[in-house]
Amino acid sequence: MARTEGFHPEDNSGARHAACPCRADNSTDLTTDVRKPTILVTAITFLALSWPAWAAERVAAAGDAFIARDDAARTWTIANRQISATFEIDRSHETRLIHLTNPATGHHWEATGGSDAVANIAGHNSQLGAPGAGYQLLDVSGTSTDNAVHLTLAFDHRDTHLRVTRHYVVYADVPAIEAWTRFEATQTAGDVEVSNLNVWDFTVVGQQIEWINGLLGDGLGVVQNDAFSLQQRTLAPGEGLDLGSETRSSDRVVPYFKIVDRGEAIVGGLLWSGAWHLGLAGYSNGTAFKFGLAPMTTLVTASHPVEGPHGFLAVASRAEDGSSAVGAYVQKGLRGGRGFDALVTYNTWFAYGTRVDELTVMNEMQRVSELGTELFVLDAGWYAGAGLDGTWDFTNGVGNWYSDPARFPSDLHALTDYAHSLGMKFGLWIEPERIALENLKGDNPAEESWLANADGRYDPNAPASGATTAQLCLASDRARAWIIGEIVHLIDRVQPDYIKWDNNFWINCDRSGHGHGASDGNFAHVTGLYQMLSALRERYPNLLIENVAGGGNRLDYGMLRYTDAAWMDDRTAPSMHVRHNFQGLSTAFPPSYLLSFLIDYDTESLYNGTDLPLYIRSRMLGVLGLTFKTVDLRPSAAADIANHVSLYKALRDTIKEGSAILLTRQASVGDPPAWGAVQETDAAGRTLLFAFQNDRAEERIVLKPRNLIPGTMYDVQSVDVGPLGIASGADLMADGIEVNASPKSAAHVLVLTEIHSSP
Numbered sequence: 001m002a003r004t005e006g007f008h009p010e011d012n013s014g015a016r017h018a019a020c021p022c023r024a025d026n027s028t029d030l031t032t033d034v035r036k037p038t039i040l041v042t043a044i045t046f047l048a049l050s051w052p053a054w055a056a057e058r059v060a061a062a063g064d065a066f067i068a069r070d071d072a073a074r075t076w077t078i079a080n081r082q083i084s085a086t087f088e089i090d091r092s093h094e095t096r097l098i099h100l101t102n103p104a105t106g107h108h109w110e111a112t113g114g115s116d117a118v119a120n121i122a123g124h125n126s127q128l129g130a131p132g133a134g135y136q137l138l139d140v141s142g143t144s145t146d147n148a149v150h151l152t153l154a155f156d157h158r159d160t161h162l163r164v165t166r167h168y169v170v171y172a173d174v175p176a177i178e179a180w181t182r183f184e185a186t187q188t189a190g191d192v193e194v195s196n197l198n199v200w201d202f203t204v205v206g207q208q209i210e211w212i213n214g215l216l217g218d219g220l221g222v223v224q225n226d227a228f229s230l231q232q233r234t235l236a237p238g239e240g241l242d243l244g245s246e247t248r249s250s251d252r253v254v255p256y257f258k259i260v261d262r263g264e265a266i267v268g269g270l271l272w273s274g275a276w277h278l279g280l281a282g283y284s285n286g287t288a289f290k291f292g293l294a295p296m297t298t299l300v301t302a303s304h305p306v307e308g309p310h311g312f313l314a315v316a317s318r319a320e321d322g323s324s325a326v327g328a329y330v331q332k333g334l335r336g337g338r339g340f341d342a343l344v345t346y347n348t349w350f351a352y353g354t355r356v357d358e359l360t361v362m363n364e365m366q367r368v369s370e371l372g373t374e375l376f377v378l379d380a381g382w383y384a385g386a387g388l389d390g391t392w393d394f395t396n397g398v399g400n401w402y403s404d405p406a407r408f409p410s411d412l413h414a415l416t417d418y419a420h421s422l423g424m425k426f427g428l429w430i431e432p433e434r435i436a437l438e439n440l441k442g443d444n445p446a447e448e449s450w451l452a453n454a455d456g457r458y459d460p461n462a463p464a465s466g467a468t469t470a471q472l473c474l475a476s477d478r479a480r481a482w483i484i485g486e487i488v489h490l491i492d493r494v495q496p497d498y499i500k501w502d503n504n505f506w507i508n509c510d511r512s513g514h515g516h517g518a519s520d521g522n523f524a525h526v527t528g529l530y531q532m533l534s535a536l537r538e539r540y541p542n543l544l545i546e547n548v549a550g551g552g553n554r555l556d557y558g559m560l561r562y563t564d565a566a567w568m569d570d571r572t573a574p575s576m577h578v579r580h581n582f583q584g585l586s587t588a589f590p591p592s593y594l595l596s597f598l599i600d601y602d603t604e605s606l607y608n609g610t611d612l613p614l615y616i617r618s619r620m621l622g623v624l625g626l627t628f629k630t631v632d633l634r635p636s637a638a639a640d641i642a643n644h645v646s647l648y649k650a651l652r653d654t655i656k657e658g659s660a661i662l663l664t665r666q667a668s669v670g671d672p673p674a675w676g677a678v679q680e681t682d683a684a685g686r687t688l689l690f691a692f693q694n695d696r697a698e699e700r701i702v703l704k705p706r707n708l709i710p711g712t713m714y715d716v717q718s719v720d721v722g723p724l725g726i727a728s729g730a731d732l733m734a735d736g737i738e739v740n741a742s743p744k745s746a747a748h749v750l751v752l753t754e755i756h757s758s759p
Contacts, residue, residue, distance in 0.1 A: 087153070199309055499546070
């Protein structure tokens with residue numbers, strides 16, 4: 001890497017320089033090194049698109065998404081400019097996925113013929129739609145909405161007369177395809193057992209597999225830093241790998257995977273918040289994968305159709321662009337264009353626990369508003385009974401939907417009004433899926449018959465004295481109606497802008513009388529959860545919802561559809577661990593969904609710590625949260641936090657709309673890299689580079705950003721030093737930006753902005 005000579009910081013002539021090695025006194029030395037090109041050449045390449053012949057009949061279209069039928073070839077294709085799936089229906093009406101393609105590169109991901117899913121109906125396992133397995137094709141149709149096309153293949157299962165419909169959706173400008181299967185009883189069908197509900201089951205090229213560990217919380221016998229760790233393995237022929245969860249979606253593994261082949265990637269995700277399974281098997285020509293629910297059996301009846309989980313596959317022309325492809329699906333498809341606010345959020349929990357009352361909360365509101373906080377969340381403990389067994393006791397009283405009148409004499413609506421008067425939104429913690437057994441009484445009680453059991457107990461792991469709380473089984477129509485009624489009454493009474501939906505306890509219910517069997521309680525509960533969240537979304541379209549489940553036990557695309565932020569981990573310190581979590585999870589989820597909190601920690605004190613910018617910037621990669629007692633802050637620390645809140649807001653548009661790429665290996669408390677770096681880039685052409693020095697002996701790192709536009713010029717700035725120079729995307733990617741250690745902080749933030757020439 002060659003340095004560009006001839007420019008000095010004191011040069012104030014106003015001339016624009018191709019590169020400007022700059023050093024601020026007693027601060028960071030960041031150098032942009034550029035090899036000045038002798039000639040610039042712009043080339044336009046026309047790529048052959050792997051779409052059906054233009055003579056094929058288009059039956060539906062939305063933007064660049066379309067469905068085409070080719071009667072001569074007996075194929076149907078659902079596609080856009082970034083992804084294409086073609087299905088062949090032969091003369092026996094057997095349906096096969098024959099191509100899954102990235103049209104931009106022509107890369108085919110489908111390696112073997114056959115159906116892309118299987119199902120077990122009445123005890124018989126078979127490829128979905130195969131005539132030899134008793135399926136008769138009834139109809140193929142294509143429809144469209146404003147932003148998507150929808151292909152359906154409807155079959156009659158002759159032995160049981162179930163109507164089995166396979167669904168595929170492609171959204172405009174999104175490099176992903178979504179799929180699911182629905183089972184319905186016809187008038188001539190009886191009750192039919194179905195199992196093995198998977199969304200994908202086929203083989204693709206590529207043998208390098210990547211996935212992400214789950215939260216791995218209490219009781220799993222793992223070290224803290226294993227949580228949300230990136231994992232990778234190349235599957236040799238004959239080698240298998242089984243991943244999944246038996247309870248909540250991300251308690252052990254996040255329901256996400258990536259397969260890499262020749263520099264390109266296919267990414268899969270499951271829209272499911274309960275038990276699931278991913279089976280992978282290596283072959284000489286690729287990897288077979290089966291992605292769907294964990295083993296269970298459920299019943300299809302005339303009044304109870306069954307819809308399997310939705311899942312998606314996204315394609316990326318470069319392996320590191322997988323997060324960008326998923327982000328496009330999340331924003332434009334899954335959430336229907338509903339973005340993320342990424343509000344600066346204050347939460348009371350780690351500062352106060354259940355020791356909260358009206359005056360204490362209002363005083364904290366006043367102080368945090370001066371720091372620039374946008375959302376104040378009153379966490380657990382606002383209801384009667386909380387705190388009886390100490391500061392952190394929030395289980396006593398849980399399921400009581402009224403505030404403690406002794407501590408909140410004006411009721412909680414007064415807090416909403418006060419937050420609004422300070423220019424903040426107000427949020428409130430709830431845990432709808434659990435109730436203290438003592439609350440099974442009163443004027444509008446829950447009923448004991450709604451409570452989940454496993455092996456006849458509310459909590460098989462509870463001590464001999466018995467459980468004090470229980471899970472409400474959401475399979476029960478009456479239980480869901482009661483919970484929704486209580487939530488609606490609370491929201492209408494308090495009028496919060498935001499609710500924090502927590503879930504701190506889970507069992508797979510096997511109790512009879514709930515409308516599910518012995519093995520499908522988990523499935524029925526998650527289905528009921530989605531019905532409740534959907535109802536709330538419809539009733540309160542502007543309500544913001546936070547997803548937390550004892551930390552990150554339910555991080556998945558099903559919850560992402562309905563919620564607006566996700567608390568990654570109750571273990572919200574030290575800052576290295578927070579960065580570790582973000583760097584793992586941001587490969588699967590948008591940065592603007594991932595929430596972490598700045599907290600006073602024994603080795604990273606907010607009151608007398610040595611590197612407050614490091615602690616704050618480690619939480620600025622995603623949604624910035626604050627949880628501490630502001631009354632104890634020194635004025636200088638309060639000013640530093642307020643300045644960083646302002647900085648976060650200035651950078652937030654990129655965080656809200658961008659995707660993340662890890663430029664170094666993942667941070668690790670036990671074995672950190674000397675420097676850690678993350679890149680976040682948005683569609684508007686701005687790139688953020690976050691660099692963290694972990695080893696003081698390593699005084700420099702050269703950051704090489706990715707995916708810049710080679711022929712475009714970029715203005716490079718440091719948030720600490722200021723302007724660093726102008727360089728082309730090609731030179732920045734090839735030569736990089738040198739970041740040197742600073743005595744002020746181990747955390748550095750660079751901003752790269754595209755320069756557009758005037759017409």
